[in-house]
Amino acid sequence: MSDTITAPGDAPARAPGGPRRRRRRPTRNLLPYVLLVPALIAELAIHIIPMLVGVWMSLLHLTQFFIRNWTAAPYGGLTNYRVAMDTHGPVGKDLLHSFLITAAVTVLVVAGAWVFGLAAAVFLQKPFRGRATLRTLFLVPYALPVFTAVITWRFMFQRDSGMVNNVLSDELHLVHGHPFWLLGGNSFAALVIINIWRLWPFAFLTLTAGLQSVPGDLYEAAAIDGAGFVRKLRSVTLPLLRPVNRVLLLVLFLWTFNDFNTAYILFNQPPANADMISIHIYNASFITWNFGLGSAMSVLLLAVLLVVTLVYLGTGRLRSRHA
Amino acid sequence: MKARGIAALAASVMLAAGLAACGSGGGSDKSSPKTLTYWASNQGRSIQQDQQVLGPELKKFEAKTGIKVKLEVIGWPDLLNRILAATSSGAGPDVVNVGNTWSASLQATGAFQPFDDATIAKVGGKAKFIPSTLTSTGAAGKPPAFVPLYGLAYGLFYNKKLFADAGLKPPQTWQDLVTDAKKLTIPAKKQYGVVMEGASYTEGSHFAFMFGAQNGAKLFQGGQPGFDSPQMVAGVKQYVDLMAGQKVVNPSNAEYVNDSDMLKDFAKGRAAMMMIQSYAPKGLAENGMKEGEFGVVPIPVINPLPPGGRKVSSHVAGINIGVFKNTKNKDGALKLVDFLTSPDEQKILDTQLGPLPVVPQAYNDPKFQTPEIKTFKDILANSAETLPMIPEEAQFETLVGNTVKQLIADAASGKTVDDQTIKNALTAANKKMQTGG
Numbered sequence: 001m002s003d004t005i006t007a008p009g010d011a012p013a014r015a016p017g018g019p020r021r022r023r024r025r026p027t028r029n030l031l032p033y034v035l036l037v038p039a040l041i042a043e044l045a046i047h048i049i050p051m052l053v054g055v056w057m058s059l060l061h062l063t064q065f066f067i068r069n070w071t072a073a074p075y076g077g078l079t080n081y082r083v084a085m086d087t088h089g090p091v092g093k094d095l096l097h098s099f100l101i102t103a104a105v106t107v108l109v110v111a112g113a114w115v116f117g118l119a120a121a122v123f124l125q126k127p128f129r130g131r132a133t134l135r136t137l138f139l140v141p142y143a144l145p146v147f148t149a150v151i152t153w154r155f156m157f158q159r160d161s162g163m164v165n166n167v168l169s170d171e172l173h174l175v176h177g178h179p180f181w182l183l184g185g186n187s188f189a190a191l192v193i194i195n196i197w198r199l200w201p202f203a204f205l206t207l208t209a210g211l212q213s214v215p216g217d218l219y220e221a222a223a224i225d226g227a228g229f230v231r232k233l234r235s236v237t238l239p240l241l242r243p244v245n246r247v248l249l250l251v252l253f254l255w256t257f258n259d260f261n262t263a264y265i266l267f268n269q270p271p272a273n274a275d276m277i278s279i280h281i282y283n284a285s286f287i288t289w290n291f292g293l294g295s296a297m298s299v300l301l302l303a304v305l306l307v308v309t310l311v312y313l314g315t316g317r318l319r320s321r322h323a
Numbered sequence: 324m325k326a327r328g329i330a331a332l333a334a335s336v337m338l339a340a341g342l343a344a345c346g347s348g349g350g351s352d353k354s355s356p357k358t359l360t361y362w363a364s365n366q367g368r369s370i371q372q373d374q375q376v377l378g379p380e381l382k383k384f385e386a387k388t389g390i391k392v393k394l395e396v397i398g399w400p401d402l403l404n405r406i407l408a409a410t411s412s413g414a415g416p417d418v419v420n421v422g423n424t425w426s427a428s429l430q431a432t433g434a435f436q437p438f439d440d441a442t443i444a445k446v447g448g449k450a451k452f453i454p455s456t457l458t459s460t461g462a463a464g465k466p467p468a469f470v471p472l473y474g475l476a477y478g479l480f481y482n483k484k485l486f487a488d489a490g491l492k493p494p495q496t497w498q499d500l501v502t503d504a505k506k507l508t509i510p511a512k513k514q515y516g517v518v519m520e521g522a523s524y525t526e527g528s529h530f531a532f533m534f535g536a537q538n539g540a541k542l543f544q545g546g547q548p549g550f551d552s553p554q555m556v557a558g559v560k561q562y563v564d565l566m567a568g569q570k571v572v573n574p575s576n577a578e579y580v581n582d583s584d585m586l587k588d589f590a591k592g593r594a595a596m597m598m599i600q601s602y603a604p605k606g607l608a609e610n611g612m613k614e615g616e617f618g619v620v621p622i623p624v625i626n627p628l629p630p631g632g633r634k635v636s637s638h639v640a641g642i643n644i645g646v647f648k649n650t651k652n653k654d655g656a657l658k659l660v661d662f663l664t665s666p667d668e669q670k671i672l673d674t675q676l677g678p679l680p681v682v683p684q685a686y687n688d689p690k691f692q693t694p695e696i697k698t699f700k701d702i703l704a705n706s707a708e709t710l711p712m713i714p715e716e717a718q719f720e721t722l723v724g725n726t727v728k729q730l731i732a733d734a735a736s737g738k739t740v741d742d743q744t745i746k747n748a749l750t751a752a753n754k755k756m757q758t759g760g
Contacts, residue, residue, distance in 0.1 A: 064714060067411040068434045083758050090751040091758055160575045183577055184736035268400055268580060269524070269725065271732060286404045287721040288755060289428075291411065 051302070058295035067291060080296035091284070095297060097272065098280035099304075105192055105276065106256045112196035113252055114245075117203025122237065125211055135208075142201035150265040153194050157181035157266075182267060187274040195262055199252060210244035211237070250312060257305065277301060358391045359655055360416035362405070364642055366473065366676040368583060368606045370396045376675045384662050390655045399525055400580060403717060409647070410434040417650040418659050421469060422525065423459040423641040424710040428717035430461045430468035436646040436653065437466040445654075446470060446661040456681045458709045459639050469643035472663060473678035475600040476702045477529070477637035478619045478695075480607075485514070485595040493618060496626035497537075497561065500596070504571035507595040516571035518594030521735065522580045527562075527727030528720040530598070532638055534558035536708055537624050539631025542719055543711055548756040550723055551749035554631070559727055559745050561625070567734035567741075577735035586610055589617075598622050600640055601699040602677030619695045621702050636706040642678070679703075715756070722752040 057070065058080055066073035086092040120138055124131055141149065156163040158181075165178045181190045214237060222232050238245075263276040270279055281301065285294025361381070367373045373396040381392040395416070397405055403425060409415025410432050421429055429435060436442065438460075443449055449457065456474050460467035479500070481493050489507055494500040504516025520526045532542065535558030541549055549555065566572040573594070579585055582599065583606070589597040590610035597603070607617060622636040644663060646656040662668060666684040673680045674690050679699060685691060710716055726748045734740040 064407075064428060064432050064717075067407065068413070068432050070411070089758060090754045159578055178575075180574075180577070180732075180736050183732040184738075268522075269728075272729070286407060287725065288718050289407065 054295045054298055054302075057292055058299045060292045062290065062292035062295070064289040067289070073292070076292060080290075080293045081300070083293060084296045084300060091293070094275075095277075095280065095284070098275040098277045101188070101273065101275050102257060102277040105188070105195065105274075106253060108192045109195040109199060109256045110249060110252045112192070113199040113203045114249065116196065116200035117205075117207050120200075120204045121207035121211055122233065124208065138204055139201045141197050142199075142205070146198070146261045147265055149198065150194060150262055153190075153197075154182070154266050157190050183271050185273050187267065187271045191263055191266065191270075191274040191276075194266065195256060195259065198262065199255065203248060203252065206244060206248045207241065210241045214240045250309065254305065254309070357389065357652075357655075358393060359418060359650075359652060359659055360393045360395070361659065362402075362416040362419040363394060363396045364402055364420040364422070365396055365398045366602060366642065366678060368586070368609050370398060373676070376672065380663075380668060380671060384659060387662070388655070388658055390652070390658070392659065398581070399523070403721070407432075413649055415647050415649065417652060417656045418644065418646055420472060420642050420644055423469070423471065423643045424638065424720065425717045426460050426467070426469050426643055427462040427712040428714050429645075430465065431714035434648055435468040436648050436650075436656075437461075437468055438470055439466040442657065443467070443470065445657045446664060451664065452681050453683055455639060455703055455707075456641060459641065459712060460643055462712050462714070469645040470660060470664060471641055471681040472644040473642040473673065473676070474681050474703070475602060475640035475642070475678050476699045476707055477533070477598055477600055477622055477640065478603075478699060478702060479622045480589065480597045480599060480603060480617050480619055482589065482592060482595045483616055483618055485592060493620045494623045497623045498626065500623050501565075501569055501571070504565070504596060505569060508571045510573075513573075513593055515573045515594045516569075517565050517596045517598070518585050518588045519565065519572055519576050519598070519731070520579045520582055520585050521566065521572075521577040521731040522728055523582075524721060524724030524728050526724075527731070528724030529638060529640070530562040531555065531559050531723050531727050532710055532719075533622070533635050533708075534561040536633045536635040537561070538629050539633070543713060543715065546713070546715075548715065548719070548753050550719070550753040550756065551746055554629075555749060556742060556746050557629070559723075559730070559749065560742060563727065563730045563734060563740055563745065566731050574735035577732045582606065601679055601695070604695060605675070605677035614693075619698050621698070621706055624706070633708065634706050635708045637702050639703060639707045639709045641681070718756055722756055723749070726752045 059076060059078070060066075060070065060073040061076040061079070062070060062073045083089065083091050084095055087096050124135060155161075159165060159178050162181070164181060165175075168174045169176070169178055179186055181187065218236050218240075219232060222236055227235065258278055259276060260278040260282070263270045263274060264279055267274060269283060270276060278301075281294055281297045284297060285291050363373060363377060365373055367376060374394065377394055377396070381394055385391050399422075402420075402422070406415070406419060406421065406429065409419075410429075415434075430437075438446075443466075452471055453474070456471035457467070460469045460471065479494070485507055486493065486503075489503075491503050491506065494503050500517075506516075507514065508516040535542070535555045538554040538557040538561070540552055540554035540558055542555075543549065560568075566574070566577070573588075576585075576588075582603075585597060585599065586603065586606040587610050588594045590607050590612035604614065604617075608614070624634050624636055625632065628634065644660050646653065646660065650656045663672070664682060666680075666682050669680040669682050669685040670688050670690070673685065674688075679696065680686060680691065711719075730740050730745060730748055733744070738744075
């Protein structure tokens with residue numbers, strides 16, 4: 001910006017003739033776009049082109065006979081989509097199941113991470129001795145590398161030698177015998193617990209930052225009006241955090257819904273009760289070696305996420321316009 | 324027609340762009356043909372052990388040929404996916420190990436250098452290898468896509484002391500095995516009749532094939548999958564029932580992904596029997612079990628066999644080695660294959676890692692004249708069947724193997740697993756094969 005303001009001033013000193021100045025103007029206007037080109041190329045290479053390739057692959061019968069040379073794969077039109085969406089067939093049925101499991105995991109994880117994050121942020125709002133230490137401690141799960149963290153959880157959840165069963169069953173006698181955590185129904189709980197543990201520090205961090213912008217005098221005014229803790233939370237904190245929450249919830253949603261690492265490291269191939277959709281798609285492609293089908297599933301997932309995100313942002317904008 | 328041409332052009336442009344973008348992340352160093360990338364399968368007790376064994380040997384190869392070999396050892400749960408990913412991206416290793424049962428499936432991708440007469444001559448010729456090991460190197464009527472590297476067979480390992488204490492002899496029939504296993508299962512002492520690698524899909528698929536064959540099953544008929552035939556249901560039940568109906572397996576085994584847990588349980592006397600491939604003695608020794616404390620017999624067969632049933636107590640198991648067509652140094656890659664399959668290297672690698680040599684001269688070594696190795700040679704000669712060498716074989720392994728794994732997990736967590744549940748699960752796998760493949 002400052003460049004465009006100062007530029008006319010020193011232009012005559014460098015450029016002697018008037019016509020030359022006129023010719024230079026459009027170049028200068030192009031500069032921001034030229035500067036954007038590397039970013040645009042990177043964006044194309046990293047996101048747009050792979051996405052388009054994925055869409056293209058989803059229209060092919062890309063089986064083992066063609067994976068070395070995709071261009072030779074026969075064109076299948078929408079066949080792959082039909083197989084993926086036929087909920088009476090085994091492929092579509094499993095995909096739908098995986099989608100519902102992922103949705104359930106996401107709802108619980110986003111809610112859990114947000115509640116924990118908000119609670120911690122609010123309680124650490126006022127200074128007290130040891131606040132900085134606690135804040136650092138709370139961020140540990142977020143700072144740990146995913147692999148280290150999840151593999152530790154995996155050891156803890158093992159049936160015979162895991163710490164979870166040792167504490168729950170042998171020490172506290174809360175459960176009878178040693179239940180499985182990495183197989184069957186409990187695997188869902190294990191996955192939700194680990195995901196909340198991993199994500200709540202991010203919510204905490206974001207909300208702590210958001211709380212800095214809430215003016216202290218609002219709390220004072222509320223206190224004078226006789227508002228208690230809950231009332232202050234409902235009438236001051238939450239409304240002022242709304243813009244932060246809007247972004248935070250969306251990010252938490254996308255991260256959890258798309259998460260591959262946690263479930264993959266925890267289970268390698270997740271049991272049906274914890275069948276996260278990103279791993280399901282990966283496995284579906286490799287199990288029958290039909291990469292076209294896998295791509296069709298990915299495109300469907302992309303479409304769903306896009307719709308959810310647009311609707312979410314749309315309703316948010318509508319609401320803020322009405323307010 | 325025209326639209327398709329344009330689309331194909333667009334796709335190849337995108338493909339080229341995509342490859343250019345991720346090319347730098349590829350495995351092999353294409354700039355210097357003096358290096359080779361070798362993906363080895365996990366044969367020893369751990370990936371580190373494989374690296375320790377192969378490292379010095381590859382240094383010898385470098386000293387001999389001046390070619391540096393970059394080694395990556397890949398665990399079984401990931402190996403097939405990694406190879407497929409390398410095949411589709413074109414950025415892969417130069418030389419690779421594969422489970423020999425995948426040979427025809429991987430051959431169909433066209434990504435591997437065929438061992439036609441001229442090529443196989445460069446690694447010592449067909450006559451170099453034991454003939455039975457050549458039965459699983461690719462589809463019939465085509466030049467093989469791989470050559471054998473390690474030979475393996477399943478056997479039943481039993482703990483001599485536990486058997487003697489219970490007054491038992493090693494089982495001769497499958498029925499004996501089940502009765503013995505029941506006697507040897509004492510959960511209060513944390514002792515079970517059998518230990519299994521319940522969460523391994525490869526193991527699950529091998530046993531589904533072997534026990535299916537004992538019950539008379541054919542996996543494919545005229546190219547159509549028959550995973551849910553009554554014979555396959557009976558075969559899968561025979562295996563899963565050790566956990567489900569007979570309860571002679573510790574439910575925790577459903578979490579065992581690698582064989583290290585299984586070897587440990589057996590070596591510590593927590594299980595009296597273990598069905599595992601011939602590399603096991605090495606792993607047992609590392610877990611403190613001495614030779615002589617365990618015995619090996621063929622995995623027993625149902626007696627009498629059901630109609631159509633075949634006497635199969637192992638598949639012709641093993642590891643093959645192949646060369647990616649994309650290699651920039653084909654001659655060097657073939658030299659490495661020749662080196663690793665030479666009698667001297669076979670002796671070193673097989674004694675340290677535990678499998679059977681694939682070249683006859685190696686057996687001259689007294690280390691390969693133990694009773695166990697004799698048993699395994701007999702199994703391969705008399706009661707082993709090759710898995711079908713057709714392109715759909717690898718999909719059978721992943722689909723049926725994962726089904727078996729899931730059934731074992733269900734049984735371990737207390738769900739009912741009976742004929743009907745098994746049949747339904749196998750029918751779903753069969754349909755996936757038909758619609759997906």
